[in-house]
Amino acid sequence: MSLLESRHISCPYCGELIELVIDCSISEQNYVEDCFVCCRPIEIGVCVDSSGEIQIIARDGNEV
Secondary structure: OOOEEEEEEEOOOOOOEEEEEEEOOOOEEEEEEEOOOOOOEEEEEEEEOOOOOEEEEEEEOOOO
């Protein structure tokens, strides 16, 4: 496993495919990234377990 891994998600607003670069040296990450097509905020949650498995949750930045 590399320290930086590339993964793709779909924007929860417009459905556009977005590439994320994940820093696998950090086990849990939460941040907001704007869609480069519709410019809306996407809440990104990333978990990297001890075996290197990456789980990504991407949701509408307006969800409660």
